[in-house]
Amino acid sequence: MDRNPDKRSRWIDRLLERDEFAEYWALKWCDLLRVKAEFPINLWPNAVQAYHRWIRDCLRENRPYDRFVRDMLTASGSNFRVPPVNFYRALQYREPAGIAQTVALTFMGTRIEKWPQTRQSDLTAFFSAVQFKKTTEWKEEIVFFDPSKTQAALSSRLQWTAKFPDGATIALSPDRDPREAFADWLIALGNPWFARNIVNRIWCWLLGRGIIHEPDDL
Numbered sequence: 402m403d404r405n406p407d408k409r410s411r412w413i414d415r416l417l418e419r420d421e422f423a424e425y426w427a428l429k430w431c432d433l434l435r436v437k438a439e440f441p442i443n444l445w446p447n448a449v450q451a452y453h454r455w456i457r458d459c460l461r462e463n464r465p466y467d468r469f470v471r472d473m474l475t476a477s478g479s480n481f482r483v484p485p486v487n488f489y490r491a492l493q494y495r496e497p498a499g500i501a502q503t504v505a506l507t508f509m510g511t512r513i514e515k516w517p518q519t520r521q522s523d524l525t526a527f528f529s530a531v532q533f534k535k536t537t538e539w540k541e542e543i544v545f546f547d548p549s550k551t552q553a554a555l556s557s558r559l560q561w562t563a564k565f566p567d568g569a570t571i572a573l574s575p576d577r578d579p580r581e582a583f584a585d586w587l588i589a590l591g592n593p594w595f596a597r598n599i600v601n602r603i604w605c606w607l608l609g610r611g612i613i614h615e616p617d618d619l
Contacts (some may be wrong), residue, residue, distance in 0.1 A: 437492040455484035467588035510598035510619035
């Protein structure tokens with residue numbers, strides 16, 4: 402019999418280190434993040450394998466949740482070679498408004514379709530410069546920040562202003578990817594949506610019903 406007073410915590414640590422832990426929770430996240438090769442997502446098997454492996458490895462190495470989310474929101478590059486960019490490729494609607502809706506639903510637990518139109522547009526602006534282009538490799542696609550797309554939002558020769566969902570504003574230079582500013586705001590300590598959303602979602606995964614139900618509509 403093990404009489405060590407910390408045997409419970411050591412046993413929990415041992416379970417968390419098992420491959421099965423990462424595999425199980427990767428399934429949960431892959432469902433939420435639409436990791437599929439089939440219609441209508443059509444990520445293609447190479448991208449699905451890369452995306453799934455990245456999610457599983459993040460869980461296995463216990464990557465902090467804020468870093469995990471920021472890596473996805475700010476990712477650029479090939480869908481085959483930079484796995485987190487598949488977050489953007491897995492969206493059914495890739496225009497800025499569709500991206501903003503999915504980001505808010507996934508990481509804030511809110512449906513921005515219920516917001517006033519001006520507030521929706523404010524959030525959409527952070528994703529207005531996300532672009533997609535194909536390469537000569539079959540089914541490969543590049544996700545990238547296109548600085549020229551920010552020119553329409555210029556408020557001066559040197560900067561443009563964006564507004565976060567909580568009403569705070571930020572001045573950005575036109576050559577800075579606005580996704581970075583949004584991601585930093587989202588994961589900041591005290592953000593009213595970020596931590597509450599993931600706690601509620603995990604509660605739903607474990608117990609079948611969120612503390613707030615539905616978990617996609619806080």
